[in-house]
Amino acid sequence: MVEHIHSDGEEPAVTLDAFLSQSNATAVRLEPDEDARALIPHLDRLALIEVAFPKFRDGRGYSSARILREAGYVGELRAQGDVLVDQIAYMKRCGFDTFAPEKALNPVDIEAALARWPEHYQSAADGAVPIWKLRHG
Amino acid sequence: MYKYDEYDHAMVAARVAEFSDQVKRRIAGEITEDQFKPLRLMNGLYLQLHAYMLRVAVPYGTLDSRQMRMLAHIARKYDRDYGHFTTRQNIQYNWIKLEDAPAILEDLASVEMHAIQTSGNCIRNISSDQWAGAAADEITDPRPWAELLRQWSSFHPEFSYLPRKFKIAVIAANEDRAAMRLHDIGIQIVEKDGQHGAAFYVGGGMGRTPMIAPLIKDFVPLADMLSYAEACLRVYNRYGRRDNIYKARIKILIHELGADEYRRQVEEEFKHVKSLGIDPPKAEFDRIAKQFAPPPLDASAPDDIDRSDPDFAVWVDQNVAEHKVSGHAIVNISLKPVGGIPGDASSAQIDVMANLGEKYSHDELRVTHAQNIVLPHVRKADLYAVWQALDAAGLATPNLDLISDIIACPGLDYCSLANARSIPVAQKIATRFSDLGRQKELGELKLKISGCINACGHHHAGHIGILGVDRKGTENYQLSLGGSGAEDVSLGTITGPGFDEDGVVDAIERVTDKYLATRTEGERFVDTFRRVGMAPFKEAIYG
Amino acid sequence: MKLLTGNDLKTGFVTWWTGADWSLHIEDAADVGETGEAILAAEEGARRVNAPYIIAGEATPDGPRPAHIKDRIRALGPTVRPDLTLKPADPAAGDWVI
Ligand code: HEM
Ligand code: SF4
Numbered sequence: 001m002v003e004h005i006h007s008d009g010e011e012p013a014v015t016l017d018a019f020l021s022q023s024n025a026t027a028v029r030l031e032p033d034e035d036a037r038a039l040i041p042h043l044d045r046l047a048l049i050e051v052a053f054p055k056f057r058d059g060r061g062y063s064s065a066r067i068l069r070e071a072g073y074v075g076e077l078r079a080q081g082d083v084l085v086d087q088i089a090y091m092k093r094c095g096f097d098t099f100a101p102e103k104a105l106n107p108v109d110i111e112a113a114l115a116r117w118p119e120h121y122q123s124a125a126d127g128a129v130p131i132w133k134l135r136h137g
Numbered sequence: 138m139y140k141y142d143e144y145d146h147a148m149v150a151a152r153v154a155e156f157s158d159q160v161k162r163r164i165a166g167e168i169t170e171d172q173f174k175p176l177r178l179m180n181g182l183y184l185q186l187h188a189y190m191l192r193v194a195v196p197y198g199t200l201d202s203r204q205m206r207m208l209a210h211i212a213r214k215y216d217r218d219y220g221h222f223t224t225r226q227n228i229q230y231n232w233i234k235l236e237d238a239p240a241i242l243e244d245l246a247s248v249e250m251h252a253i254q255t256s257g258n259c260i261r262n263i264s265s266d267q268w269a270g271a272a273a274d275e276i277t278d279p280r281p282w283a284e285l286l287r288q289w290s291s292f293h294p295e296f297s298y299l300p301r302k303f304k305i306a307v308i309a310a311n312e313d314r315a316a317m318r319l320h321d322i323g324i325q326i327v328e329k330d331g332q333h334g335a336a337f338y339v340g341g342g343m344g345r346t347p348m349i350a351p352l353i354k355d356f357v358p359l360a361d362m363l364s365y366a367e368a369c370l371r372v373y374n375r376y377g378r379r380d381n382i383y384k385a386r387i388k389i390l391i392h393e394l395g396a397d398e399y400r401r402q403v404e405e406e407f408k409h410v411k412s413l414g415i416d417p418p419k420a421e422f423d424r425i426a427k428q429f430a431p432p433p434l435d436a437s438a439p440d441d442i443d444r445s446d447p448d449f450a451v452w453v454d455q456n457v458a459e460h461k462v463s464g465h466a467i468v469n470i471s472l473k474p475v476g477g478i479p480g481d482a483s484s485a486q487i488d489v490m491a492n493l494g495e496k497y498s499h500d501e502l503r504v505t506h507a508q509n510i511v512l513p514h515v516r517k518a519d520l521y522a523v524w525q526a527l528d529a530a531g532l533a534t535p536n537l538d539l540i541s542d543i544i545a546c547p548g549l550d551y552c553s554l555a556n557a558r559s560i561p562v563a564q565k566i567a568t569r570f571s572d573l574g575r576q577k578e579l580g581e582l583k584l585k586i587s588g589c590i591n592a593c594g595h596h597h598a599g600h601i602g603i604l605g606v607d608r609k610g611t612e613n614y615q616l617s618l619g620g621s622g623a624e625d626v627s628l629g630t631i632t633g634p635g636f637d638e639d640g641v642v643d644a645i646e647r648v649t650d651k652y653l654a655t656r657t658e659g660e661r662f663v664d665t666f667r668r669v670g671m672a673p674f675k676e677a678i679y680g
Numbered sequence: 681m682k683l684l685t686g687n688d689l690k691t692g693f694v695t696w697w698t699g700a701d702w703s704l705h706i707e708d709a710a711d712v713g714e715t716g717e718a719i720l721a722a723e724e725g726a727r728r729v730n731a732p733y734i735i736a737g738e739a740t741p742d743g744p745r746p747a748h749i750k751d752r753i754r755a756l757g758p759t760v761r762p763d764l765t766l767k768p769a770d771p772a773a774g775d776w777v778i
Contacts, residue, residue, distance in 0.1 A: 032379075056175075056298070057175065057258070057298055058298065058379055059258075059295075059296075059297065059298025059299060059300075059374060060374060060375055060379075062294065062295045062296075062297075062298065062374070063295055063371055063374050063375050066295055070409070070413060084172060086159065086172075086176055087298075089294075090292075090294035090295075090297055091294075093294035094294050094295055112158070116151055116154070116155050117148070117151050117292065118147045118148070118151060119144055119147065119148070120292070120294075121148065121288045121289060121291050121292065121293075122288075122289050122293060122294075122363075122415060123413070123414065123415050124294050124295065130415075130417075131144045131148075131288070132288075132417035132418070132421045133417075134144065135142070135144070135421060135424065136417075136418055136420050136421060136424075163689075164689065164690060164727075166727050170724075170730055170731060184687055184692060184730065184731055185692075186694070186750070186753060186754050186758075187692075187693070187694055187754065187757060187758065188687070188691065188692035188693055188694075189687075189692035217764055231758075232692075232764075233692065234690060234691045234692060235689065235690050235691070235692060236690045236691075478760055478761075549749065549750060549753055550753065550758040550759055550760050550761075551758055553750070555750070558759065558760075560760045561759065561760060564760070610747075610748065610749065611749075612749070
């Protein structure tokens, strides 16, 4: 389920440093240069991981997202920042399930972007069946 | 040749629809140029000096005659009747209108072509040996491996916003005709215990800081290749520098970490990635490989060539290469007529080559990184007819690998990043050395010209390299000697102070004279340079 | 003098600000003085030009001449294809660039 929301009233995400030194937070914010793997021992107590995209050109967050999903994280994974409509399909494939773009996106465009690709060549973190598997059953 | 199935068609169609929509939004003002630029670049559309430029991918340099004809059609209908074949085995059109771009991509899609990922900070078109499937010295056809990588890298969700562009080349022969080790990843298919696998060289490149890729893994089995590539890319995506565009290529990361530390990180990531099940089964490779099955060549076809026409014989000696099947040959079509523009071909010439490919080369053509075209599977008995048709179209220049077979980037005549023009220098050099006897006397001599430090013209890898620089607003040219992009890969060394346009032509003449006076029996220019070093050449140039 | 130039959004062709509109011909270009930035922003916003920028130039009897060779080549066309420049009939047109 993809929601493009930034809900009010949720627990604010703390920085990675703060999270690692404080045992009760359940939401954390990951900057592009921070190691997603530092969160792996704590995934079951996390409800939200917010991955920052200060600039859309900085693609480190895509790897962070996949690493977290590959490690079994099932909570909310949010892409926050310079998130453009032309990127969200890839973000979703990497495991993001919510988006908090700085500049609001047009819901019609979002829908079109997410429906764009009929299939995918490679497997990623969204559980989509890759084309090679479709070819060979 | 690889043929699209329903899935491949659907993916390219989706991309055309997506880009058409993006163009519409740009023209309507819904997105700014800043937002649109990375999107158009991922579809190969640049804004250059005179207009938009479209770069069309020719995956691993292979095309059929129908595709080649489409390239001519696009030149005729949407451009100014010509195209420029590039060192990345692509073709570029220089006069494209933004509003035509969606229609062009649609035309391309109708013949299973596209401009996907021909620019932008993503995994680019995968290049390969232009003689693949025909070369006498290959251990297997590298293209099925390249196609596997093409599909894996197309619309890769994690690797579309890399620190910088990413170029992969795949070869399967000991002779390197693709400058494999000057790529971000160079893969050589090798054999071990009767199995083929991929040797990974990672971190090569040209540009401002040229580097030769170190060997990162000597043998990756087919079953692991995509996982291994994914691990190489993930380490780069996470740790490649993003603070400085000139230090963002993977070569800098590997240089800073050291090859051993990079290898350690990749191996660790690989162990994890391998557990994800991203490698397709052997059946997928076999499905692809079947489509690259060798054409039905008759090995009992006559093996001798009637050389009674002397002009034809000269061309055969220079431009025709050994084929792995007796009675056949590889025809190299030079796009370097003396005084012409290296790599340019008119739509009429493209059509001529398409027709020859269809009639005489089992419907196959190749684009080479040296900006030439290849007909890979020609019967020796047909060579004369092929030559006559090429000659009539101005395509029979017998100068393959000679000094006038120059690689040149578009330079300041077309490119907005250029410091100096490349093409006029290439034209002057080719004209100065136009005497074919003199060229043959000089033997194999790879001359490469770039109009700026980005090195699109591979000048670092030229036996003789020329780099255009801006000296107080005037064009100036630096000369370097001793580079090679082949299996004896090396980077050139700058001779000293630069020259103006005529000065650099004179300097090259002094260099080649020195070589003729210094060489020993059988030595190519680059061999002599390696033996005697820079000093004698420097003295010849600067006195 | 200061010149304002860019490319047409739809065709990509090189254009020059004439004081009131855009022209393909540098002969029509006007000196924008200190007003360049404001015109640039307005015209780019209105999508009448793409990737505009301001350059230094010199007024000559033959019209404005950009200070940098790159913009002189933009004004003329590729020197290696005189037939595709804006002055195909003038074999010496390329000399103006250098
Ligand atoms: C005219 C538009 C072009 C532009 C704007 C352009 C831009 C660039 C840039 C910026 C780089 C440096 C990348 C880096 O070092 O990070 C580069 C490298 C390169 N380009 Fe181009 N290029 C153009 C045309 C071409 C053409 C026509 C060719 C082929 C003839 C080509 C082939 C290459 C190659 C082989 C490299 C070197 C890759 C490496 O550094 O490993 N480019 N280009
Ligand atoms: S080397 Fe420089 S001048 Fe030549 S095409 Fe590349 S970017 Fe342009």
